[in-house]
Amino acid sequence: MTVKQFQAESKRLLDLMVNSIYTHKEIFLRELISNASDAIDKIYYKALTDESIDFIKDNYYIKLQIDKENRLLTISDTGIGMTKEEMEENLGVIAKSGSFAFKSEHEIKDGFDIIGQFGVGFYSSFMVSDIVTVISKAFGSEEAYKWESKGAEGYTIEACTKETVGTDIILKIKESSDDENYDEYLEEYRIKSIIKKYSDFIRYPIKMDITKTKPREGTETEFEEYKEEEIVNSQVPIWKKNKSELTQEDYENFYAEKHYGFDKPIKYIHISAEGTISYKAILFIPENMPYDFYTKDYEKGLELYSNGVLIMSKCGDLLPDYFSFVKGMVDSEDLSLNISREMLQQDRQLKLIAKNIKTKIKNELEELLKNNRDGYEKFYQSFGRQLKYGIYSDFGANKEVLEDLLMFYSSQEKKLTTLSEYVSRMPEDQKYIYYGAGESIERIEKLPQTEVVTDKGYEILYFTDDVDEFAIRMLRTYKEKEFKSISSGDLGIDEDDKNQSSQVNEQEHQELFEEITNILAGKVKIVRASKRLKNHPVCLANDGDLSIEMEKILRAMPNHENIKADKILEININHRVFQSLKEASQSDKEKLRLYTELLYNQALLIEGLSVQDPVEFSNNICKIMV
Numbered sequence: 012m013t014v015k016q017f018q019a020e021s022k023r024l025l026d027l028m029v030n031s032i033y034t035h036k037e038i039f040l041r042e043l044i045s046n047a048s049d050a051i052d053k054i055y056y057k058a059l060t061d062e063s064i065d066f067i068k069d070n071y072y073i074k075l076q077i078d079k080e081n082r083l084l085t086i087s088d089t090g091i092g093m094t095k096e097e098m099e100e101n102l103g104v105i106a107k108s109g110s111f112a113f114k115s116e117h118e119i120k121d122g123f124d125i126i127g128q129f130g131v132g133f134y135s136s137f138m139v140s141d142i143v144t145v146i147s148k149a150f151g152s153e154e155a156y157k158w159e160s161k162g163a164e165g166y167t168i169e170a171c172t173k174e175t176v177g178t179d180i181i182l183k184i185k186e187s188s189d190d191e192n193y194d195e196y197l198e199e200y201r202i203k204s205i206i207k208k209y210s211d212f213i214r215y216p217i218k219m220d221i222t223k224t225k226p227r228e229g230t231e232t233e234f235e236e237y238k239e240e241e242i243v244n245s246q247v248p249i250w251k252k253n254k255s256e257l258t259q260e261d262y263e264n265f266y267a268e269k270h271y272g273f274d275k276p277i278k279y280i281h282i283s284a285e286g287t288i289s290y291k292a293i294l295f296i297p298e299n300m301p302y303d304f305y306t307k308d309y310e311k312g313l314e315l316y317s318n319g320v321l322i323m324s325k326c327g328d329l330l331p332d333y334f335s336f337v338k339g340m341v342d343s344e345d346l347s348l349n350i351s352r353e354m355l356q357q358d359r360q361l362k363l364i365a366k367n368i369k370t371k372i373k374n375e376l377e378e379l380l381k382n383n384r385d386g387y388e389k390f391y392q393s394f395g396r397q398l399k400y401g402i403y404s405d406f407g408a409n410k411e412v413l414e415d416l417l418m419f420y421s422s423q424e425k426k427l428t429t430l431s432e433y434v435s436r437m438p439e440d441q442k443y444i445y446y447g448a449g450e451s452i453e454r455i456e457k458l459p460q461t462e463v464v465t466d467k468g469y470e471i472l473y474f475t476d477d478v479d480e481f482a483i484r485m486l487r488t489y490k491e492k493e494f495k496s497i498s499s500g501d502l503g504i505d506e507d508d509k510n511q512s513s514q515v516n517e518q519e520h521q522e523l524f525e526e527i528t529n530i531l532a533g534k535v536k537i538v539r540a541s542k543r544l545k546n547h548p549v550c551l552a553n554d555g556d557l558s559i560e561m562e563k564i565l566r567a568m569p570n571h572e573n574i575k576a577d578k579i580l581e582i583n584i585n586h587r588v589f590q591s592l593k594e595a596s597q598s599d600k601e602k603l604r605l606y607t608e609l610l611y612n613q614a615l616l617i618e619g620l621s622v623q624d625p626v627e628f629s630n631n632i633c634k635i636m637v
């Protein structure tokens with residue numbers, strides 16, 4: 012028996028392979044099972060094109076056996092096998108793929124799932140094995156051969172006996188070290204779970220002898236172990252089945268089996284796309300928010316399969332951030348994989364799929380909103396905030412995708428409403444979409460600023476999420492209607508509204524307002540007569556782009572402590588309190604200062620801002636009580 016040398020490049024390549032291409036050692040099993048599946052596919056293909064071959068499906072399978080004592084893991088298949096020459100060519104030359112050649116030779120295009128293309132996967136077995144032995148009998152041949160290698164040193168080939176056509180790959184699993192546990196590859200449960208993870212949807216049965224226990228005969232309390240052969244893979248992936256064959260329950264079971272979530276999904280989306288790019292996908296909109304959803308630990312992404320073999324557990328590029336709550340998988344034959352199958356070589360196809368998926372999700376959410384309002388509202392309670400972040404991020408680039416999915420609590424409807432519904436209810440003379448921002452519905456409802464807007468019969472949207480106002484600033488308009496905060500300097504409500512303007516004569520009190528503005532110098536930009544207050548004495552309004560709510564949110568962030576909105580103190584000159592201010596201004600300047608400070612602090616409290624000096628504030632209250 013002569014020992015043949017790997018070519019020099021092959022040696023280097025093998026070293027590279029074993030040490031650097033793959034991130035996870037466990038993928039060796041995926042590679043060997045994929046090879047076994049390819050080998051069966053080849054026989055199947057031959058049977059289709061050669062009438063003399065009978066392909067009886069039950070005769071084709073992959074079998075895994077563990078011999079713990081001798082540290083052997085065997086992967087056998089009943090596929091096409093290899094001749095001596097094929098062993099030389101395919102296992103002796105790294106980066107030579109017999110499978111790729113087979114596909115090209117037979118001009119196999121669609122409908123076949125042959126996985127191998129690079130001619131390297133087999134060598135990943137050296138990541139976990141000291142010796143790899145391949146015993147194979149090729150289809151149509153009487154002889155069998157044994158290929159054996161300890162890695163970079165080279166390989167031997169010799170004749171041997173093997174009864175049936177097919178291949179056995181026997182791995183002598185490495186001893187565990189301090190850094191690496193190899194023993195796990197001799198554990199049934201571990202092997203089973205690796206198969207489930209990567210190779211669950213290989214089209215042929217993957218069999219294993221599974222250890223079970225039963226009561227020993229004649230006893231009730233003693234148990235004995237026995238082995239029973241089981242098929243461990245699901246074979247036909249649900250996404251390859253016809254939608255009409257599947258029930259809601261099938262999808263829900265798939266969601267649970269895949270551990271996409273512990274809840275029941277609100278909606279599933281089954282896509283079977285053909286065209287520029289072919290792919291299948293099953294996507295889910297969860298009902299409940301994962302506990303870590305709004306933390307940096309949450310990782311978005313869909314499972315990515317190529318021909319039923321798992322490539323990536325979380326492919327983030329398939330989902331935009333604003334749809335990061337979507338769970339599910341994508342399977343495509345058209346992906347250009349890189350050599351380790353852990354990444355994609357170029358992302359053109361992936362981009363196309365992602366674009367497609369994005370549109371699909373948007374449409375399905377719109378459909379949910381239209382036909383299952385309760386379901387949509389449940390979804391929105393969990394993930395609405397993410398949609399709003401989506402509007403805000405990327406400088407509003409995604410607003411068109413998302414604007415119709417938004418909902419806010421409505422002052423009129425007393426429940427969530429969409430922007431489209433709001434606009435459809437707007438009276439003809441209403442120019443703006445009004446909103447009030449605050450920490451809760453109850454708080455906004457009580458804001459003095461709401462009075463004039465609601466009295467006009469205009470609806471107000473309540474913004475209770477941090478992100479709301481920021482998102483709306485990005486959106487700017489909806490159906491050409493501008494958004495307007497009820498706290499903004501100019502409300503855009505008709506100036507000549509008789510009830511208001513006739514009573515507002517700012518000129519008359521010009522001096523007093525200047526005096527009050529001076530008292531509050533540095534705290535507010537200006538003090539003026541209010542056109543919006545009816546029953547309340549004071550409120551704050553804001554001037555400029557930064558609202559008071561935004562100031563609150565930004566200030567809570569690091570390095571933003573000095574951010575300040577331009578505030579306007581508005582005083583209701585029809586309120587009794589204004590009379591007191593006037594009198595104080597004429598008779599007692601100290602009293603005017605006291606009243607002004609009190610009113611300013613009241614306005615701060617109403618807005619949900621803290622008073623600057625609570626002790627002084629309470630002392631001031633005492634002063635007017637005694």
Ligand SMILES: Nc1ncnc2c1ncn2[C@@H]1O[C@H](COP(=O)(O)OP(=O)(O)OP(=O)(O)O)[C@@H](O)[C@H]1O
Nearest residue numbers: 046050101108109110127128129130131132133178
């Ligand atoms: N179980 C098997 N039965 C028959 N032929 C096999 C088997 N395993 C490997 N081969 C042959 O060896 C070749 C090399 O296998 P290897 O896993 O290195 O690459 P590949 O499967 O072709 O490509 P990839 O690197 O993309 O997996 C295969 O193309 C195939 O021709």
